[in-house]
Amino acid sequence: xxxxxxxRRQFLTESAALASLAAVGAVQSVSAQTPQADARLKDPxxxxxxxxxxxxxxxxxxxxxxxxxxxxxTPLQDLDGIITPSGLHxxxxxxxxxxxxxPKEHRLLxxxxxxxxxxxxxxxxxRFPSVSKVYFLECNANSRPLRGPNGDSVQLVHGRTxxxxxxxxxxxxxxxxxxxxxxxQWIIAEGNEANKYTxxxxxxxxxxxxxxxxxxxxxxxxxxxxxxLRLVVPGWEAIRSVKWLSRIAVVDTPAxxxxxxxxxxxxxxxxxxxxxxxxxxxxxxxxxxxxxQRLPGRGFYEITGLAWTxxxxxxxxxxSVDGGxxxxxxxxxxxxxxxxxxxxxxxxxxxxxxxxLQSRCTDEKGxxxxxxxxxxxxxxxxPDYFLQADHFNGIQPWRxxxxxxxxxxxx
Amino acid sequence: xxxxxxxRRQFLTESAALASLAAVGAVQSVSAQTPQADARLKDPxxxxxxxxxxxxxxxxxxxxxxxxxxxxxTPLQDLDGIITPSGLHxxxxxxxxxxxxxPKEHRLLxxxxxxxxxxxxxxxxxRFPSVSKVYFLECNANSRPLRGPNGDSVQLVHGRTxxxxxxxxxxxxxxxxxxxxxxxQWIIAEGNEANKYTxxxxxxxxxxxxxxxxxxxxxxxxxxxxxxLRLVVPGWEAIRSVKWLSRIAVVDTPAxxxxxxxxxxxxxxxxxxxxxxxxxxxxxxxxxxxxxQRLPGRGFYEITGLAWTxxxxxxxxxxSVDGGxxxxxxxxxxxxxxxxxxxxxxxxxxxxxxxxLQSRCTDEKGxxxxxxxxxxxxxxxxPDYFLQADHFNGIQPWRxxxxxxxxxxxx
Numbered sequence: 069x070x071x072x073x074x075x076r077r078q079f080l081t082e083s084a085a086l087a088s089l090a091a092v093g094a095v096q097s098v099s100a101q102t103p104q105a106d107a108r109l110k111d112p113x114x115x116x117x118x119x120x121x122x123x124x125x126x127x128x129x130x131x132x133x134x135x136x137x138x139x140x141x142t143p144l145q146d147l148d149g150i151i152t153p154s155g156l157h158x159x160x161x162x163x164x165x166x167x168x169x170x171p172k173e174h175r176l177l178x179x180x181x182x183x184x185x186x187x188x189x190x191x192x193x194x195r196f197p198s199v200s201k202v203y204f205l206e207c208n209a210n211s212r213p214l215r216g217p218n219g220d221s222v223q224l225v226h227g228r229t230x231x232x233x234x235x236x237x238x239x240x241x242x243x244x245x246x247x248x249x250x251x252x253q254w255i256i257a258e259g260n261e262a263n264k265y266t267x268x269x270x271x272x273x274x275x276x277x278x279x280x281x282x283x284x285x286x287x288x289x290x291x292x293x294x295x296x297l298r299l300v301v302p303g304w305e306a307i308r309s310v311k312w313l314s315r316i317a318v319v320d321t322p323a324x325x326x327x328x329x330x331x332x333x334x335x336x337x338x339x340x341x342x343x344x345x346x347x348x349x350x351x352x353x354x355x356x357x358x359x360x361q362r363l364p365g366r367g368f369y370e371i372t373g374l375a376w377t378x379x380x381x382x383x384x385x386x387x388s389v390d391g392g393x394x395x396x397x398x399x400x401x402x403x404x405x406x407x408x409x410x411x412x413x414x415x416x417x418x419x420x421x422x423x424x425l426q427s428r429c430t431d432e433k434g435x436x437x438x439x440x441x442x443x444x445x446x447x448x449x450x451p452d453y454f455l456q457a458d459h460f461n462g463i464q465p466w467r468x469x470x471x472x473x474x475x476x477x478x479x
Numbered sequence: 480x481x482x483x484x485x486x487r488r489q490f491l492t493e494s495a496a497l498a499s500l501a502a503v504g505a506v507q508s509v510s511a512q513t514p515q516a517d518a519r520l521k522d523p524x525x526x527x528x529x530x531x532x533x534x535x536x537x538x539x540x541x542x543x544x545x546x547x548x549x550x551x552x553t554p555l556q557d558l559d560g561i562i563t564p565s566g567l568h569x570x571x572x573x574x575x576x577x578x579x580x581x582p583k584e585h586r587l588l589x590x591x592x593x594x595x596x597x598x599x600x601x602x603x604x605x606r607f608p609s610v611s612k613v614y615f616l617e618c619n620a621n622s623r624p625l626r627g628p629n630g631d632s633v634q635l636v637h638g639r640t641x642x643x644x645x646x647x648x649x650x651x652x653x654x655x656x657x658x659x660x661x662x663x664q665w666i667i668a669e670g671n672e673a674n675k676y677t678x679x680x681x682x683x684x685x686x687x688x689x690x691x692x693x694x695x696x697x698x699x700x701x702x703x704x705x706x707x708l709r710l711v712v713p714g715w716e717a718i719r720s721v722k723w724l725s726r727i728a729v730v731d732t733p734a735x736x737x738x739x740x741x742x743x744x745x746x747x748x749x750x751x752x753x754x755x756x757x758x759x760x761x762x763x764x765x766x767x768x769x770x771x772q773r774l775p776g777r778g779f780y781e782i783t784g785l786a787w788t789x790x791x792x793x794x795x796x797x798x799s800v801d802g803g804x805x806x807x808x809x810x811x812x813x814x815x816x817x818x819x820x821x822x823x824x825x826x827x828x829x830x831x832x833x834x835x836l837q838s839r840c841t842d843e844k845g846x847x848x849x850x851x852x853x854x855x856x857x858x859x860x861x862p863d864y865f866l867q868a869d870h871f872n873g874i875q876p877w878r879x880x881x882x883x884x885x886x887x888x889x890x
Contacts, residue, residue: 110528110529110536111536111545111546113537113539113546113547113548113551113570114536114537114538114546115529115536115537115566115567116537116565116566116567116568116570116701116702116703116704117521117566117701118521118526118698118699118701118702119579119580119582119699119701119702119706119707120579121579121580121581121582121583121706121707122582122698122699122706124698124699125521125522125525125526126524126525126526126527127525128524134522135522135524135525136524137524140524146698146699147694147697147698148609148611148646148693148694148697148698149611149644149645149646149694149696149697150611150644150697151562151644151696151697152697153564153565153696153697153698154527154564155526155527155528156526156527156697156698157527159524159527168530168531168532169530169532170532171530171532171533172532195779195780195781196781197781197824197826198559198781198783198824200559200560200561200812200822233560233561233562234560235559235560282559283558283559283560285560285562285564285696286558286559286560286561286562286563286564286567287529287533287535287557287558287559287564287567288529288530288533288535288557290527290528290529290530291527291529291530292527293527295530295532295533296530296532368606369606370606370607370608370609372609401611403814403816405814411611413608413609415608
């Protein structure tokens with residue numbers, strides 16, 4: 069800790085004009101119009117919509133009807149490439165609803181152990197140098213439960229991960245503007261929804277690659293995804309990518325907020341719990357063919373799916389068509405982005421026999437996605453443990469039956 | 480011509496299973512539901528929408544009120560990164576409205592000078608090996624008129640270009656399935672709207688990198704963008720990326736369709752016209768700050784914009800803050816994709832004086848974006864020619880006035 073102090077001095081020297089930015093104001097958009105409170109959906113000429121024949125939609129966990137907003141999943145089996153359309157991004161942990169924030173009124177306060185506490189308007193934030201990156205987000209509870217009411221669907225089991233091109237300012241730039249003090253070790257980020265969701269993040273990561281994002285897939289971040297401002301913490305559990313970001317306190321100790329101290333600190337069989345989990349492990353899933361689909365007959369199929377890792381770069385994805393006995397390399401969609409979903413493709417011919425398909429991800433740290441048996445062995449538990457546990461990044465096999473039907477082959 | 484014959488034999492040998500694909504059927508989606516004819520907009524939980532405070536929207540050329548669908552422009556000044564949200568993709572040339580096509584009923588017929596004419600269902604097309612690429616599309620009429628009712632706005636002048644992650648099957652794969660005959664030289668692609676829009680494309684390009692695309696930015700292509708199937712012809716004028724694609728005739732001579740023989744064959748001052756124009760030249764535009772915006776005062780600004788070229792890769796973008804006297808390299812957003820919008824960024828401090836900003840693109844062929852004077856000299860015309868001409872890829876300067884207002888500095 070401490071290298072950020074010299075970084076800060078260097079930044080201020082190089083970009084002196086930025087220091088007086090709050091006083092100067094920011095770029096005004098002449099075309100900005102007064103929002104119409106009653107116009108929830110825009111004219112389809114002004115903003116186009118999907119086909120009425122297209123049922124690529126989010127679903128509630130458990131497939132509740134009517135759909136409710138407790139947990140909305142991305143339809144991975146219906147998507148192609150690596151970009152998740154913003155309207156299909158998964159949605160979790162908005163316990164008191166989606167706030168309707170007027171960006172003109174929104175402020176980000178950075179305070180605590182800093183030389184100069186500062187409040188930024190949206191225009192001021194957008195005036196800083198910006199960065200665009202393709203990053204995935206994955207909920208720490210993704211893939212739970214592995215079996216049960218969510219059954220065999222890749223969407224309902226694994227659909228709490230999505231991938232976008234995010235644009236924003238590096239959090240480190242804003243922290244340097246404020247001047248982080250010597251003994252600071254953490255930040256506490258807070259969102260402006262009713263329950264003031266808070267999350268603790270180590271300062272080292274905050275001075276590295278975290279984005280304060282205002283745009284997603286080109287356009288302003290949508291309300292369900294944090295409009296007008298959210299943290300994007302690459303490679304870490306999405307629970308820390310605080311939405312509706314309004315306050316950052318620089319501190320010397322974590323907050324032990326509700327999500328950290330209780331809700332997400334799984335107690336293991338040995339009675340211990342990990343309160344802070346950050347980096348996600350290497351993971352992959354075959355999205356087609358996958359549970360609930362049906363192959364119409366023998367012949368050629370392209371197996372496809374997604375891989376990702378909190379380590380950064382996915383370096384290899386292998387596919388097995390014999391339940392894990394043998395693997396062959398899949399083709400990765402280029403370019404592969406660090407901390408992004410990586411699309412893989414694998415040519416396969418089905419001979420009509422029962423077969424088990426699965427994929428395995430390897431990342432730049434050399435970490436290999438485990439089988440459920442390997443993951444259980446590491447924790448000293450039986451595989452059933454993962455039926456209800458968070459943080460599962462193990463291999464998910466799909467069984468193709470002789471009639472072409474497909475189901476979860478884990479349990 | 481002719482190398483594709485051996486390619487075809489090789490493909491059939493390697494992927495024999497594909498040849499019988501039409502007989503076998505294709506992957507069925509068990510979750511497919513009957514569309515609800517009255518549900519034009521989905522539940523916002525099933526499919527999220529932008530904020531009601533966000534006015535990032537398309538506008539009609541000339542800024543017609545109410546908005547109409549003759550030509551809809553992408554709000555480049557409000558976008559970040561390189562992805563254009565599908566709902567903001569520009570929209571042109573749908574002379575008889577947007578067809579509402581049921582993908583279950585949709586067919587693609589490939590016939591003409593082929594050994595085996597074939598009709599493909601959507602499921603059959605999706606079963607072939609797929610490719611995802613980030614490609615821009617630009618209308619040949621983009622940037623016309625350079626001045627007039629569209630005035631000084633980057634959206635209304637230059638907003639007929641957009642960039643998406645497209646997924647589909649290489650057209651060459653489908654053509655090889657049908658067996659292209661020796662004397663074939665062109666394809667004629669036809670869309671399934673009321674006026675049966677047709678376009679001629681040389682076979683060489685068709686056997687190279689053209690996509691038959693069914694997905695855009697992860698999800699199915701939207702109706703305004705060609706649902707359920709469109710050609711995407713990388714680097715060429717978007718007029719050839721036929722939407723609602725339903726028929727491909729393999730032929731030995733082009734069709735000389737309405738768009739080729741008349742509408743888009745500009746007659747030059749010398750009385751000659753180019754009926755077929757394909758590859759777009761290197762082009763760039765500063766999107767912020769840009770016409771119609773206002774700088775609130777002196778100080779630091781990040782100049783940003785987009786560059787693209789029909790040649791493939793943008794290799795350099797330079798920015799001038801003195802009306803073209805001197806240029807410095809801008810930073811390019813990595814990774815740079817071939818045939819895609821390339822985001823550039825350039826740190827700048829405004830001292831409050833009147834100044835002219837402009838950008839210049841260089842591509843992998845070494846082609847450099849011309850000034851309007853250079854472009855006019857090439858054609859033997861005066862710069863006024865471009866006030867109403869198509870195919871303008873010249874440099875667009877923006878003048879920053881002392882009061883911070885910004886306007887087109889070309890005329």
